[in-house]
Amino acid sequence: MAKITIDYxxxxxxxxxxxxxxxxxxxLVLEGDKIVIQEPxxxxxxxxxxxxxxxxxxxx
Numbered sequence: 032m033a034k035i036t037i038d039y040x041x042x043x044x045x046x047x048x049x050x051x052x053x054x055x056x057x058x059l060v061l062e063g064d065k066i067v068i069q070e071p072x073x074x075x076x077x078x079x080x081x082x083x084x085x086x087x088x089x090x091x
Contacts, residue, residue, distance in 0.1 A: 033074035035059075035091050037066055042088040050080035050089050059089070 035058065045064040056073045059066055059080055080089045 032072040033058075033076055033091055035068050035071050035074060035080075035089070037068065038086075038088040038090075039065075041086040042066060043086065047085065049083040049085070053079050053083050055079070 037059075042065075044066055045061060048061045048066065051059045051061045051066055054060075055077065056070075056075050058068060058070055058074045060069050061067075074091065076091060078091050081087075081091055
């Protein structure tokens with residue numbers, strides 16, 4: 032299972048949500064105004080979420 036973390040102190044949530052938009056496995060999703068990790072074992076370790084995060088909040 033992939034270890035995914037989000038630094039919520041830096042994350043802009045709904046104001047950005049780029050990570051959720053690009054996640055091919057839909058592991059990162061927007062719930063309300065917050066990005067949440069759902070089904071982390073489905074993560075393909077592509078690290079696209081890390082590449083698009085302007086604030087560098089997402090770590091895989």
